[in-house]
Amino acid sequence: MSAWVQGRVVERIDWNDKLFSLKVDADVQPFVAGQFTKLALEQGGERVQRAYSFVNAPEAEYLEFLAVAVEEGELSPRLQDLTVGDNIMVSPRPSGFLTLDEVPAGRELWMFATGTAVGPFLSILNSQDCWERYETFILVYAVRYEKDLAYLEMIKEMAEAHPKQFRFVPIVSREAVEGALQGRIPELLANQSIQQAADLPIAPARSQTLICGNPDMIRDTVAVLEGMGLRKNLRRTPGQITMEKYW
Numbered sequence: 001m002s003a004w005v006q007g008r009v010v011e012r013i014d015w016n017d018k019l020f021s022l023k024v025d026a027d028v029q030p031f032v033a034g035q036f037t038k039l040a041l042e043q044g045g046e047r048v049q050r051a052y053s054f055v056n057a058p059e060a061e062y063l064e065f066l067a068v069a070v071e072e073g074e075l076s077p078r079l080q081d082l083t084v085g086d087n088i089m090v091s092p093r094p095s096g097f098l099t100l101d102e103v104p105a106g107r108e109l110w111m112f113a114t115g116t117a118v119g120p121f122l123s124i125l126n127s128q129d130c131w132e133r134y135e136t137f138i139l140v141y142a143v144r145y146e147k148d149l150a151y152l153e154m155i156k157e158m159a160e161a162h163p164k165q166f167r168f169v170p171i172v173s174r175e176a177v178e179g180a181l182q183g184r185i186p187e188l189l190a191n192q193s194i195q196q197a198a199d200l201p202i203a204p205a206r207s208q209t210l211i212c213g214n215p216d217m218i219r220d221t222v223a224v225l226e227g228m229g230l231r232k233n234l235r236r237t238p239g240q241i242t243m244e245k246y247w
């Protein structure tokens, strides 16, 4: 199989002036919910490629990616310029370890995301056998402004479909929003606000955590969770903290 296949944009969603989703028709190898692939565009004869997580469940017809146009970014502003019918190069070989296969058993699965990193968690929550794996799933989704919260309708449907098993904790850092916590994930964990909002404790004997997105958030969140007795989940020494940095 060649290194790239040609995909075609079949739909785009604009969540705000910088945040968007692309649905792409492309023939890639099967993937596991939570994984990512690479997208690329040619620029002046050179290929610019970056990693993007699948938002769609593995069994969905089209691939879906949530992206933000990074100011001065090399690829993401050009992805934002794509419209329906445009071509895009897609790596047919998905990869990544932010998957439930990598996570040990536990009672609750906490998923902490900043910004576009909510994508892989939506893929996991939309995948077929996800709900049998843990008693409760808590999606903690942190953004700067309310307008940066994407897929709220999908998340609401998940909550309605799994009222006992699913809890949603939105966090907005730069404005006060009704129904959302205000601040950063590490501080809101340290002062128990997130645990109170989810009405669940965090402890090594019961909690598994997935953390994805901004590397500063990940570093600080890991430190807080380690202070609660959780340990990084490594293949040779299983623990409770599994993570994926976006840069």
Ligand SMILES: Cc1cc2nc3c(=O)[nH]c(=O)nc-3n(C[C@H](O)[C@H](O)[C@H](O)COP(=O)(O)OP(=O)(O)OC[C@H]3O[C@@H](n4cnc5c(N)ncnc54)[C@H](O)[C@@H]3O)c2cc1C
Binding pocket: 036, 050, 051, 052, 053, 054, 065, 066, 067, 068, 070, 072, 073, 074, 075, 076, 077, 096, 115, 116, 117, 119, 244, 245, 246, 247
């Ligand atoms: C495993 C993995 C999965 C990823 N999945 C996604 C995804 O699903 N959606 C997505 O938008 N990006 C994702 N990224 C980031 C993506 O690969 C690019 O880095 C991003 O789109 C910026 O590329 P660029 O060429 O425009 O910017 P560059 O010129 O490469 O600039 C990179 C800088 O942009 C900023 N940045 C990068 N990604 C983000 C982001 N997501 N949100 C805010 N700031 C960012 C950081 O400051 C970083 O230093 C993922 C990265 C990894 C490693």
